[in-house]
Amino acid sequence: MKKFIEEFKTFIAKGNVLDMAVGVIIATAFGKITTSLVNDVFMPFIGWLIGDIDLTELNIVLSPEVLNEAGEVMTPAVVVAIGTFLSTVIDFILIAFVVFLIVKAFNTAKEKAEAKKKAEEAAAAAAAAAEPQPEPEPSDEVKLLMEIRDLLKK
Numbered sequence: 001m002k003k004f005i006e007e008f009k010t011f012i013a014k015g016n017v018l019d020m021a022v023g024v025i026i027a028t029a030f031g032k033i034t035t036s037l038v039n040d041v042f043m044p045f046i047g048w049l050i051g052d053i054d055l056t057e058l059n060i061v062l063s064p065e066v067l068n069e070a071g072e073v074m075t076p077a078v079v080v081a082i083g084t085f086l087s088t089v090i091d092f093i094l095i096a097f098v099v100f101l102i103v104k105a106f107n108t109a110k111e112k113a114e115a116k117k118k119a120e121e122a123a124a125a126a127a128a129a130a131e132p133q134p135e136p137e138p139s140d141e142v143k144l145l146m147e148i149r150d151l152l153k154k
Contacts, residue, residue: 034095038090063075
């Protein structure tokens with residue numbers, strides 16, 4: 001059991017798990033923002049465009065509610081909530097679009113950073129190639145052969 005707990009501590013301490021936890025928290029907050037954007041900004045505007053209709057109340061009643069003499073609901077209404085569905089679809093499209101924009105911006109920044117790095121490496125390689133290279137020292141075998149040649153000349 002102790003080994004299991006140690007493995008769990010190691011797993012939790014890894015950066016990937018912490019990054020994932022931060023991502024989930026941010027995603028939750030981001031979801032609340034986009035839901036508010038859809039419900040409080042876009043849906044009233046869309047409803048106004050189609051004739052002052054609150055889309056969340058756009059429903060198809062299959063069976064109306066049945067009330068007794070006292071006004072209590074005996075049988076609840078059967079309703080197809082198309083407005084809620086439309087609101088959810090618009091919410092999804094907006095979230096997908098914002099995530100697309102974030103990923104696109106990240107990829108663009110990453111490509112620019114990689115291009116800058118490649119340009120710096122190319123400039124460094126060109127500068128290194130432009131410098132005169134010192135002639136490499138001959139190996140021991142070549143030195144020995146040169147000595148033999150010089151001795152034979154004498």
